[in-house]
Amino acid sequence: MKIVVAAYACNPYGGSEPGVGWAAVCRIARNHEVFVITDIHNREGWERGRHENKIPPNVHVRFLREHSACSQNRFVAHVQSWLNYASFNRQILSAARSWHEKENFDLCHQVTIAGWRMPSPLWQLPIPFIWGPIGGAGYIPRGFRSMLSPAARAFELLRDINSSCSIRSSAFRNCIQNTSVVFAANEETEELLRPHRGDKPLVRLPIASISPEKAEAFQRSLRPPTDGPLRLFAGGNMEGRKGISIALRALAKVAAAGIDFQYTVAGGGPEVSNLVKLARQLGLERQIEFHPGFSGADYLAALHRSDVYFLPSFRESTPVTLLEAYLAGCYPVVADTSAQGEIVRMAGGSAVPVTSMKNLIEGLSDAILDCACNREKLLTRATEGRKKLIAYFDSARYDQALSDAYLQATESLQTLR
Numbered sequence: 212m213k214i215v216v217a218a219y220a221c222n223p224y225g226g227s228e229p230g231v232g233w234a235a236v237c238r239i240a241r242n243h244e245v246f247v248i249t250d251i252h253n254r255e256g257w258e259r260g261r262h263e264n265k266i267p268p269n270v271h272v273r274f275l276r277e278h279s280a281c282s283q284n285r286f287v288a289h290v291q292s293w294l295n296y297a298s299f300n301r302q303i304l305s306a307a308r309s310w311h312e313k314e315n316f317d318l319c320h321q322v323t324i325a326g327w328r329m330p331s332p333l334w335q336l337p338i339p340f341i342w343g344p345i346g347g348a349g350y351i352p353r354g355f356r357s358m359l360s361p362a363a364r365a366f367e368l369l370r371d372i373n374s375s376c377s378i379r380s381s382a383f384r385n386c387i388q389n390t391s392v393v394f395a396a397n398e399e400t401e402e403l404l405r406p407h408r409g410d411k412p413l414v415r416l417p418i419a420s421i422s423p424e425k426a427e428a429f430q431r432s433l434r435p436p437t438d439g440p441l442r443l444f445a446g447g448n449m450e451g452r453k454g455i456s457i458a459l460r461a462l463a464k465v466a467a468a469g470i471d472f473q474y475t476v477a478g479g480g481p482e483v484s485n486l487v488k489l490a491r492q493l494g495l496e497r498q499i500e501f502h503p504g505f506s507g508a509d510y511l512a513a514l515h516r517s518d519v520y521f522l523p524s525f526r527e528s529t530p531v532t533l534l535e536a537y538l539a540g541c542y543p544v545v546a547d548t549s550a551q552g553e554i555v556r557m558a559g560g561s562a563v564p565v566t567s568m569k570n571l572i573e574g575l576s577d578a579i580l581d582c583a584c585n586r587e588k589l590l591t592r593a594t595e596g597r598k599k600l601i602a603y604f605d606s607a608r609y610d611q612a613l614s615d616a617y618l619q620a621t622e623s624l625q626t627l628r
Contacts, residue, residue: 212318212621213243213246213314213317214317214319214617215245215247215307215311215318216321217321217331217333218233218249218321219249219250219296219299219323220232220253220323220324221236221247222253223259223260223265224259224260226531227448227531228324228325231325231419232323237267237270239613240267242610243269244269244271245267245270245271246310246314247270249273249274250276251274251275251276257274275299275306303333304335307333307336317338318339318340319333320342321340322343322344325344325347326345327348327377327404328347328373328374328377330377330382332382339617340389341391341616342387342390343394343395343396343416345393345395345400346395346396346527346550348400349526349528349550350525350526351367351526355457359451359456362481363450363451363452366450366451367452378407384407387407388409390411391616392620393413393414394415394416396415396529397417397529397553398553399549412619416609416612417609418529420606420608420609421534425538428511429514429535429539431590440471441470441473441519441582442518443474443518444474444475444513444514444516444517444519444541445474445477445520446477446505446510447480447524448478448479448480449478449480449481449482449486451481453482454522454523454525455482455522456485456489457546457571459486459493461523461572461573462498462499462576463493463494464576465579465580466494466495466498468580470583471498472498472583474500474521476500476501477505477510477513483501486501518541518542518586519543519544520537521545521579522551523544524546524549524551528550530550530551533545534554537596538597540593542561542592542593543555543593543596544560545561545563546571547562555596557600558599
């Protein structure tokens with residue numbers, strides 16, 4: 212089939228959302244000819260990929276919008292990205308229609324941005340439309356927002372207002388009701404969308420998949436030493452929702468109990484300056500390392516040096532760094548909320564209930580103390596979880612879900628005709 216793929220974020224060399232878009236394109240291209248509509252900020256990666264023969268011959272691309280500078284401030288850049296996406300969304304229907312007139316596509320699939328708040332207009336094409344996997348149903352309870360900086364609290368309030376308006380909008384209703392198949396990235400998003408889909412197909416499918424090659428590449432070959440400080444790791448863009456301020460308060464209790472540890476927070480982000488101040492206030496300067504972020508072999512080595520992946524995030528669609536930490540043999544400690552709680556409950560690890568700020572901090576500190584007391588067992592526990600994770604995120608399962616959805620969508624259209 213000829214499939215037009217809408218992927219605002221899609222870069223052969225990108226991580227996070229651009230990496231998700233690129234991975235989806237590659238998986239779809241295994242069985243179909245793919246025509247990608249993406250944003251202009253991905254052009255450099257595509258040109259490099261073309262030069263290095265990384266773009267499959269059956270993948271074609273067009274870019275929308277004019278290039279615009281991105282702020283160095285992570286918070287401002289996050290807001291800019293949504294404004295840019297809104298601009299992209301306003302242009303994509305016309306672009307897809309004109310390309311369809313030339314290529315006669317069989318169906319359309321939007322893979323990024325993977326959030327329900329920005330519904331796509333592509334359901335208006337005269338071909339079946341597939342949306343997702345999409346997430347974005349995570350929520351930080353108001354009782355936990357005191358952990359956030361003023362800017363982060365303001366962002367959450369704006370997000371609440373946007374959620375309330377979006378789910379009542381005609382754009383959302385039209386998209387969710389006229390899409391052939393919707394993929395929900397996790398349980399909480401499926402529950403949010405279910406009342407709006409009626410009896411139409413809604414399939415739970417994680418955003419990411421794990422190929423055998425990736426699982427092998429992340430395999431830990433040597434058992435880490437059980438002497439020295441307990442090594443903990445967190446990675447990603449450190450926004451308020453990541454819960455690092457709660458993690459630091461929990462670690463202050465761990466330090467008070469006499470446990471030696473080293474916590475690496477990698478990736479930078481808008482909350483880092485506030486977190487550095489908090490670490491200093493808690494007397495944890497020696498135990499906390501704020502790293503701008505690892506890549507390639509350095510990233511893998513950092514995971515392999517770590518005993519525990521510790522990130523009590525409140526909102527994730529599919530936490531890719533958590534998956535990679537599992538693959539690298541790290542034992543996870545998270546808050547039992549959103550996608551990361553769902554994953555850890557499924558695969559194994561410590562998912563601490565989110566009942567109150569006080570209880571969460573105590574629960575997290577108890578989980579880390581348990582890791583310190585049972586350090587020699589952590590790799591075995593993580594290895595057991597790794598097997599379950601690989602089975603659930605199996606790339607073959609992802610491929611089959613796509614194949615089933617495409618068949619169902621095209622058959623439904625033929626029936627209507």
